[in-house]
Amino acid sequence: MQPKTKLQKLVATIQPKLAPVTDVQKQWAFDNCFERTGLLTKKKASCLECGHQWAQEANLIATIVGCTCPSCEAELKMTSTRKKNLEEAAYCAVLTTLKGFQVVRMLYLKRYCKAGEPARLECDEVMQHWIDRKGGFVLYSKTVAPMTGYYDTWSHGSSLDMRDHTTRGAMLRIGLTPERIYPKSSILPEIKRNGFKGNYYGQSPSDFFKVLLSDSRAETLLKARQVSMLKYLFNKYNGSKTLDSCWNSVKICIRNGYIIKDASMWTDYVSLLAHFNKDLLSSHFVCPVDLRRSHDKLVDKRRRIIERAKFEEMRKNIAEAQIEYQQQKGKFFGLSFSNGKLTVRVLESVEEFQAISSAHRHCVFSGGYYKKSDSLVMAAVAGDQLIETIELSLSTLKIIQARGPGNKATEHHSEIIDLVNSNVQLICSRIKQAI
DSSP states (O other), X not given: OOOOSHHHHHHHHHGGGXXXXXXXXXXXXXXHXXXXXXXXXXXXXXXXXXXXXXXXXXXXXXXXXXXXXXXXXXXXXXXXXXXXXXXXXXXXXXXXXXXXXXXXXXXXXXXXXXXXXXXXEEEEEEEEEEEOTTOOEEEEEXXXXXXXXXXXXXXXXXXXXXXXXTSHXXXXXXXXXXXXXXXXXXXXXXXXXXXXXXXXXXXXXXXXXXXXXXXXXXXXHHHTXXXXXXXXXXXXXXXXXXHHHHHHHHHHHHHTTOOOSOHHHHHXXXXXXXXXXXXXXXXXXXXXXXXXXXXXXXXHHHHHHHHHSOHHHHHHHHHHHHHHHHHHHGGGTTOEEEOSSOEEEEOOOHHHHHHHHHHHTSSTTTTTGGGOTTEEEEEEEETTXXXXXXXXXXXXXXXXXXXXXXXXXXXXXXXXXXXXXXXXXXXXXXXXXXX
16 A cells, blocks of 8 residues: 555655564574474384484373484474374564664464475565554555455565555454564663563553553553553453543552452443442442452342343343344354363343343343443353353454353363364354355
């Protein structure tokens, strides 16, 4: 695209002066983004790094502990499989500065391994994220192959040109977190001034820098060590809007040295306080000693009020809400995925929200989660038993929260998170079908 704004025109004059990625940086990326692996058969071992093969009896110790290649002396993680080829991909970020801009350079790495042959390595710089001192953003990127259904199938023969960063695919690519970040980084003084000390708190460097430079709340939360609230803020389409309504309460917490350990629960709790007309500037209310207990107490109170309402009126409200919910989320109905042990499925009726809220004693119904246009709520079940309720942002395709009974994580929590993250593409495909 042709540069149109003043910022884009400035970046266009500076970008050609950016030095190429060095061989040292590329080699570091290969060494640190991929595990050194080997292939173990019944009587032979193969180093997938240098291609050397040697006699090695297959045994459990070699599989678990690994082996050392006699040729290149690499410590190998051994695998036993009939598949003789291995193909892996990873991203590495190189951080540098130029003419007052923070530049995040994204390297796309590919490794092709075959038993008996040295590994073949490929590195391609596929994106450059240019961020100015105020958080302004310009994207340079290669194109992706059309009609593939995946957002990172790069056309490596394309040129690195200025692109529109507001499209859905571009936003997903910008927000991806690299496997590694090159350690010798150059950081803008303004970023360090705002509290950055090397921790990205699970965010991509580009997203972290943009928010830290453009939103003063991020600087305040980072310096006050309010990590949970900082992570909540990064959920642009949900957390940022919620913080607008409770920011004064957050400042009361900071002033009293109260660390909010669970941002999702705390913001739900503050919204319940507002519902019951409590003083949101009182440390007595907004700094509870036991957040979970105080939250659950208000949830129960609100649920009892709802349950006291006339049954017919409640039915009418649910029926009306179901029509709106059907219009918003109907394209996801019938979507489910399983790992054989657990199944995650999309909630298809407002009555399910009410039933789950009563069974697990949380506010998925009383908090009106079925009304949230950006949230997709799912249930994780084992057989007929409800395990956890999951809320996923449709804008970022990231999990906002996953809760079991009493808003607690269950023993299956990590497994549920992995199951949802590994099937995000199914949700993405439903979104594309509806467009």
